[in-house]
Amino acid sequence: MSQIPQWVVDALPTRTKTLQFLETLAIGTIGGVVFLVAHLPGGLISGAMLAVGAAAMLGRRMAVPAHLTQAVLVLLGISLGSLMSRQLLQHIGAYPLTIGFLALSTFGTTFGSSYYLQRVHGWDRTSAFLAACPGALSQIALLAVEKGADMPAIAVVQTLRVIILTAALPLILVLTGLTSASAPALAITVASPLELAALVAASVAVSLVIRWMKFPASWLFGAMIGSSVLHGAGLVDGGLPPIVRSIALIGIGMLIGSRFSRMKLSTLLRHFTAGVGSFAIAIAISAIFVTIVAWTTHVRFADILVAYAPGAMDAMLALALTLHIDPIFVGAHHLSRFIFVTLAIPGIVHLFGRPQEDVDD
Template sequence: MPLPKLFKHTFGSSPRQFASYASTLVAAGVGGALFAYAGMPAGWLSGALVLTAVLALAGVPVAVSPPIRTATYVVIGTSMGATITPDTLRGIATWPVTMAVLGLSVPVMIGASVLYLEKVSRWDRRSAFFASVPGALSTVLIMAESSGADTRRVVFGQSMRLFVLVALLPGVMGGLGHQPAGTLPVTPVVPDLAGFLMSLGVGILGGLVAERANFPGGSMVGAMLASGFVHGLGLIEGRLPDLLLIASFAVLGANTGSRFTGTRLETLRRFLVDSVVALVIATAVALGFALLGSWLADEPLPKVLLAYVPGALEAMTIMAFVLGVDPAFVAAHHLMRFLALAMLVPVIARLFFGRAVVPSEAVEIDKSEPKD
C-alpha cells in the first residue's frame, strides 16, 4: 500500500474521521486507567471496553482504524508467544483429552441456547441457531443472511456475548479461585534492543504470513505462533515492554466497545435480555463440561473453562494472556472449535434451512468484526 494511502487508512481521510479515531483512543485510555487504578482484573482492557461501549450507545462516533487494530494484534500475539516454553510443549500431551470433551460440549451448548431462544424468547429457529454458534462469526453471518435469519438478532447476540465475556470473565475466574499474577504478564521483558527488534520482527512476519493465508485468528495467531516457535527453542527470551502491552489492551477494549456503534436503544432493549440469558445458559454448559475436562485431564478448572467458553478466538486468547492462564492451551482449543464450526455450519445451514426465499431483515447495527 502506498505511504500516503496507508497514512489516510491509519489516521483518517478527513479531520472528522481523524477526530473519531483519536477521541476513541483517548476514551479507551481514560477508561482503562480508571479500571486499572481501581484494581479491576484486566483493568486496561475491560475499562476501555466499557467506556467505549457507553459512548457508542450514546451516539458518539467511536472507531479504531484497521491498521492500528492489526498492529495491536501483532504486539499482543508476539508477547503471548513469549510465554511458550519447553514445559508448555510437554503439556500438549494432555490436550487431546480436553479437546475431546470440548467437542462434546459444543452441540450441547448450541442446542441449549437455541431451545431457550426459540421456545421461551420466541425467536425464529434460524436466528436462534446462528446467534448460538460460539465463534466462526464470519461464516455465521454469511450463512445467516443467505438462510433468511434476522441478522440484527444474530449480530447483536454475538456482539453482546463477546462484550459480557470480556467484561465479566476476570471476576468469574477470581471466583473460581484463579489469582492473576498481576495487571501484566509475569514473563520478563526482552532484555536489550536487539532482542526487542528481533522479537517484534518475528511477530510481524508471522502476522503477515497468517493474514495472507487467511489463517483463523489472522495476524494475532500468526504472530503468536511465530513468536512461540522462536521462544520455545530458546532463540529469543522475554516479551515486549509493558507500555506497548498497556496501549494494546486499551486499543483492544476500544475495538470491542466500538462494535455497538449504530445500535439503537430500542434494539438494545428488545434483544438484551434474550442475548444475556442465552449466554448464561451457554456458559453454564461450558462450565459443566469444563469440570469434566478438568477432572479427566487433571488441569486447573479456570484454565479449561477459559478454553471452553463461547467467545471469539482472539478475545479469549488475549483474556488468557492477561489473566496469567496458558494462552497456547486456550488458543489451541478455540482454534479447533473455530475450524470445526467453519466447516460444519454451512453444511448444517444448507441441510436444515436451505437458501432464504425472503431476504433477511436489514441490519441495524454494525457488523464489522475481525476474523475469529
C-alpha cells in the same frame, strides 16, 4: 509540483475517522486506567471495553481503523508468544481429550441456545442458530446476509455474550481464588531494540504467510508463532515493554466495545433479554463439559474455564495474558472451536435452518 497519487489519498484516513479514533482511544485509555488503578481483574481490557461500549451506546461513534486493529493483534500475539517456551509441553497430552469435549460443548451450546431463542423468543431457526454459534462472527455475518437472517438481532446476542464474558470472567476467577488479579511475571526482561525488531519482523512475516494460506485469526496466531519460535530457540530473551503490552490490552478492549457503534439502542433493548437468556443457556451447558474435563484431566480449572468460555478468541487470549492462564492451552482450544464453527455452521444452517424459499418470500 507532482500531485499525490489517488490511491495514496484514498488510503489516508479522513478527518472524521481520525477524530473518531482519537476519541475512542481517549475514552478506552481512561476506562482501562481507572479499572487498573482500582485493581480490578483484567482491568485494562474490561475498563476500555466498558467505557467505549458505554460511549457508543450514548451515541458516540467509536471506531478503530483496520490497520491499527491488525497492529494490536500482532502485539498481543508477540506477548503471548513470549510465554510459550515456558509452557509449551504443559498439559499437551490432554489436548486430544479436551478438544474432543470442546467440540461436544460447542455443538451442545449452539443447539441449546438456538432452541431457547426459538421457543422462548419466537426466532426463526436460521437466525437462532447463527446467534447461538460461539465465535467466527465474520463468517456468521456473511451467512446471515446470504440466508436473509435477522442480522441486528444476531449482533446483539453475539456482542452481549462477548461483553458479559470479558467483564465477568476475570472477576469470577479472582473472587473464587482460581487465579490472581496481580500482573503476571511474564517476560520480566524487555528485549533489546535489535531483538524487538526481530520479534516484529518475524511476527509480521509469519502472519502474512498464514494469512495467504487463509489461516483463521492470522495476525494474532502468526505473531504468536513467530514470537514463540524465536523465544523457544533462545534467539530472543525478553518481551515487549510493559507500556506496549498495556496498549495492546487496551486496544482489545476498545475493539470489543466499539461493536456497540454498529447497533441502535432500541435494537439492543429489544433483544437484550434474548441475549442474556441464550448466554445463560450456553454457560450452563459449557459448565457441564468444564466439570467433566476437570474431573478427567489434571489441567488447571482456571485454564479449562477460559478455554471453554464461548467468547471472542482475541478477548479470551488477552485475558489469558493478564490472569496467569496458560495461553497455549487457551489458544489451541479457541482456534479449534473457530475451525469447528467455520466448517460446521454452514451445514448446520442448511440442515436445520429455515428453507431458502421461506427466506425469499
